[in-house]
Amino acid sequence: MWLFNLEFGRITVNIASALINKVLTLRDFQTWSVTHRHYLPAEYHALYSVIDKHCEKFHVMPSFDDLKLEIRDSATREKLYAIESVEVDADAYMLLQYLKNEYTQKEILNSLEDYIDNSVSFEDAQESVDHLHQIVLDIESKVDLEDPQESMQRIDLFEPEEELEKYVPLGLNAEYDLSTQFSPRDLVMVGGKRGAGKSVICANIAQSVFASGKSAIYFTIEMDSRNILQRCCSIATGVPFNRLRTKNLSLTEWERVAGWWASRFTGGQERLKEYRIDRDFAKFHSKLTNNCELLPTQQLDVVYEPALTLSKIRAELDKKVRPLNVGIIVVDYINQVKRSSLPSRTGGQYDWTEQIEVSKALKSMAQEYEVTVFSPYQTDASGEARFAKGILDAADAAFTLETWEHEDNCITLNCVKMRNGAMTSFTSVVDWDSLKIGPESALTPQEKSDSASKTGESISDL
Helix, strand or coil, rough: CHHHHHHHHHHHHHHHHHHHHHHHHCHHHHHHHCCCCCHCCHHHHHHHHHHHHHHHHHHCCCCHHHHHHHHCCCHHHHHHHHHHHCCCCCCHHHHHHHHHHHHHHHHHHHHHHHHHHHHHCCHHHHHHHHHHHHHHHHHHCCCCCCCCCCEEEEEECCCHCCCCCCCCCCCCCCCHHHHEEEEEEEEEEEEEEECCCCCHHHHHHHHHHHCCCCEEEECCCCCCHHHHHHHHHHHHCCCCCCHHCCCCCCCHHHHHHHHHHCCCCCCCHHHHHHHHHHHHHHHHHHHHHHHHCCCCCCCEEEEEECEEEEHHHHHHHHHHHHCCCCEEEEECCCCHCCCCCCCCCHHHHCCCCHHHCCCCCCCCHHHHCCCCEEEEEEEECCEEECCHHHHHHHCEEEEEEECCCCCHHEEEEEEECCCCCCCCCEEEEEEEECEEEEEECCCCCHHHHHHHHHCCHHHCCC
């Protein structure tokens, strides 16, 4: 084994020398820009630092002659001369891929060895799975898994039609949706104080995507799966939420609820016809769940996990995104998500660095899975993000909620960040009985007051 590792190490050193020779000879800045220091053996780190410093200062790749003048350390200069003498007949990007693959394999083996030595004997099944997912997250943070972006010569000006079809509206305001839809690589966030309606917003967006024919994956931390489905049902049918929860419904309302529930299953319409004969919802529900399957690519998939971690989110997305035709990933809510189930070395999920890392991870997931991610965050009395203002850095769009008084029946989403469009805010009507938001626009109480003062009408007439 020792001889094998020694020989393998020599191969890696030769590849590293060949890579540096090639990028310096060709002044290949594109390949160098995705070459990380830790991909290279330790003996190349000093030379890497010199090259990187030159690139940062002059914004071009150095030549061998440039480096000979800049390097003061004799050992590093000798390494450069040795690299210059190497004969290379290989593509620089291919050499980089070899080094990256070899580094990744070593990291996996080292992480697994450490895990077996220190954790495997006392962790339960869930902790073991979480630990393995955490190893994956840690390695992914060190290795570029995506290919570099297209060159300026070959890049298309417009996105292909299949990409444009993945764009999703919020579904909260028809007028706003006409002008603004979100990319399948966007992280969209909405901030609000406790009880401001963040989860109501999430349920409305999930139901809107489901109604459009796509799937929504909804991660919930504080409310269980049944509660989320009841909210979505109430929003879709217009049946008051409180009466839906207690099954205190009229005949017409039972019909609407049964119709919505049947729409989630293949063969649901046939079962709905049977329901209309005896009006026994329990029997109808039993036949659906026991004899019918959920729609293959149009689902409201609710994942209830009080101790939600990034590894749990990723595990669910790995299984479900591609087969379910997912249009939105909802994480309710970001302040409660932990980076890992392992003990934190800092302040845990309420530490600002932890929350920023979670935000960046959700943005990365949107890009990797090519699905829009939506997540609320808590704000303080001033309207700023609690614990960590930096959680908005990774967001492509962010709003804050203004809910007004209950009797005003409206909610305002004030845009505080928009990376690829105008910072437009909107106000939608709200039916607080059914929890449905929009799609009609509404006047805020202040706008009603201003309009009434101009026309001489009372506010109630508007």
